[in-house]
Amino acid sequence: MACKICDKIKKGSKLKIYEDEKVIAFIEEKPAVLGQITLLPKEHFPILEQVPDFIANHLIVIANKLSSALFDSLNIQGTNILINNGVTAGQKQSHFSINIIPRNENDNINLEWKPKQLDEEEMSTIELKLKEHTAHIGAFEKEKKQKPIPETKKEVIQDEENYLVKQLRRIP
Numbered sequence: 001m002a003c004k005i006c007d008k009i010k011k012g013s014k015l016k017i018y019e020d021e022k023v024i025a026f027i028e029e030k031p032a033v034l035g036q037i038t039l040l041p042k043e044h045f046p047i048l049e050q051v052p053d054f055i056a057n058h059l060i061v062i063a064n065k066l067s068s069a070l071f072d073s074l075n076i077q078g079t080n081i082l083i084n085n086g087v088t089a090g091q092k093q094s095h096f097s098i099n100i101i102p103r104n105e106n107d108n109i110n111l112e113w114k115p116k117q118l119d120e121e122e123m124s125t126i127e128l129k130l131k132e133h134t135a136h137i138g139a140f141e142k143e144k145k146q147k148p149i150p151e152t153k154k155e156v157i158q159d160e161e162n163y164l165v166k167q168l169r170r171i172p
């Protein structure tokens with residue numbers, strides 16, 4: 001059950017560059033390129049499919065901000081925001097992560113593939129297979145609202161008081 005990433009999150013690290021209640025980001029110790037960032041949900045989820053929608057949403061927002069930070073600080077020409085989802089896809093740890101990789105011309109990182117030309121039968125078969133499973137996408141898990149904090153209660157009470165005061169003023 002031990003997860004190296006969960007341990008690292010608990011212990012903390014000098015290489016931490018961002019943290020909020022849901023996610024945390026570290027500068028990668030063994031990067032493809034200097035400045036590569038690893039962004040993680042703080043809770044343990046092995047693959048993307050298991051990450052709740054509201055955390056997945058937040059991860060992509062923060063990945064975008066971290067990418068902007070790389071542009072601003074390193075004078076780079078691009079970023080790859082990369083998810084290796086599953087061992088076959090190159091996932092090295094059992095804790096879901098997003099890699100944010102700074103890119104420059106001639107950096108010798110190869111994430112490209114040679115495009116294949118499909119024939120019509122292959123095309124229609126894959127279309128049918130996929131559409132069967134994409135028809136019902138669209139229901140999203142929402143974050144549970146936290147219990148109201150006393151501050152909010154105060155506001156409500158004040159509002160009620162204000163309301164009463166306004167009502168009183170109307171009384172001749």
Ligand SMILES: [Zn+2]
Pocket residue numbers: 003004005006007043044045094095
């Ligand atoms: Zn973990």
